Amino acid sequence: MGLRRRLADLWQPWQSGHALLAIPLALIVAITVVDVLAPRHIHLGPLLVVAPAITPSFAGPRLTALVGALAVIAQTVIAALRGGFTANHQVQIAALAVISLLLVYFCRKRERRIRVLDRVRSVSEATQRVVLRPLPHRMGPLRIASSYLAAEDEAQIGGDLYAATRAGNGTRLIIGDVRGKGLTSISDASVLMGAFREAAHRSTTLLELGDTLENSICRHLAEQAEHTHHSEADHELHEHFITALILDIPDEDPMVQMTNCGHPPPLLLHKGRVTTLYSSHPQPPLGMCDLPRTGFTLNAFTFEDDDTLLLYTDGVIEARAPDGTFYPLAERVAQWTGSGPEKLLQHIRDDLLAFVGGHLGDDAAMVVIQRSPKLQPGHQLRKIIHISGISHHADGAPDAEATPHSAPGQE
The missing domain is CATH 3.60.40.10 (PPM-type phosphatase domain)
Incomplete structure (x- = not known):
């Protein structure tokens, strides 16, 4: 039961985080398809930066790096299908890669601070248990x-x-x-x-x-x-x-x-x-x-x-x-x-x-x-002793009034 509970605790955040991962992935696919099919004077590729930008709100640095890499690949595909790697496309790809790296870096810093905060909180809780014991x-x-x-x-x-x-x-x-x-x-x-x-x-x-x-x-x-x-x-x-x-x-x-x-x-x-x-x-x-x-x-x-x-x-x-x-x-x-x-x-x-x-x-x-x-x-003690069959005073002497009488014919 303990192993099953731990696996369930791990599965719940993994499941919720990966469900939200569908949002940036869907954005990458949608922006890529629309940009490729749109007229040549319309460029939606720069919007791909939205996908890695929203990922750190629910995921760690690894998933953020994955989404950033997919966004760079999508921008590369758009450039290849929209007339080759022009200077404009090259700048967009480089900018998207730099922004994705920065997002991964700050995501790692945030996770380190969260771990430090968790340790501080655990120390605070231990201090509370030692100093301010629950009544x-x-x-x-x-x-x-x-x-x-x-x-x-x-x-x-x-x-x-x-x-x-x-x-x-x-x-x-x-x-x-x-x-x-x-x-x-x-x-x-x-x-x-x-x-x-x-x-x-x-x-x-x-x-x-x-x-x-x-x-x-x-x-x-x-x-x-x-x-x-x-x-x-x-x-x-x-x-x-x-x-x-x-x-x-x-x-x-x-x-x-x-x-x-x-x-x-x-x-x-x-x-x-x-x-x-x-x-x-x-x-x-x-x-x-x-x-x-x-x-x-x-x-x-x-x-x-x-x-x-x-x-x-x-x-x-x-x-x-x-x-x-x-x-x-x-x-x-x-x-x-x-x-x-x-x-x-x-x-x-x-x-x-x-x-x-x-x-x-x-x-x-x-x-x-x-x-x-x-x-x-005193009431609790008398109740416990009475249940056992004999009631005693606090000094240990039997209580004559509470001593059970023998039934007729059993003396």
Whole structure:
């Protein structure tokens, strides 16, 4: 099956490319026949250049060279049948040959650039998989969907980031946005996500986790500044920072803890209503190393069964329509409060791209989280054990009420 599929994949572009090859070949035949049959004062031979000119749009250098050679042969046939190789015919043949060679040359250059672009794209995709790992669809009682929309057409990753990990009997998530673009922002994002994945397991509280992330970013920026001139070092420390939103979602407790470091507030979808969860004690972004930070503060909110959280970066709410208006995220989300995470995310993606006319001005990342009572770890464990015939408590002791009784006469 694998070999058959590969052959089918190869056959499809070959078949479409060779079907289009009939167009320049038909042009060569038609122009040659008409020129030979036309009166002597009508010369259509120069139109043969159209055939090799259109071939690179669907074929490579080899087919372009073939069509160019056929066009030169056709021009030679026309000259032989129209009274011999006059000076005019000789110039037409030479010009057609030179143009065909130039087309083949530029076609080869284009193919080389396409191969380089393919390699760059593959590296970009590999970088995305390593740095910005896809979030799992399920973590404990949570259903999760994530999306990354890059502003650059050929980019797969930029300065926006998100990550999630299990920590004890709960899930910790982070979403952030690095100031700036390019390789520097990717480097800062990778440092923060690496620090989060490592520290989320070790930190007992969200406050401790925030301190660890701040120290990691400041240390990273200081190391970067050491490689620049002293006049540029202060500029680097002042201009590099990361807005971040960090959440700690317990499995059994509906109270969620959140610390917001200069990031857009999340949206809570509860029973058909959309609420913006503003932070009562907003914190400066991570990486503002020269500012005195008194410590991280926490905000708590209720996240019940069937509730949905929408986390996003400023590339979503700062997206502009052609008339300059900003994307009304909360207003649009209110239309799809009954959707699951994947469906909600798809609605927002499609609507956002349609709103801006298909091109974003900044990277945009979104994470949708829904607490599902069907995915409660304790409920799942009890269901599995009950199917096996005996229900146990979490401490391993048999549940007397769930122990199956013997049928009469089978004791």
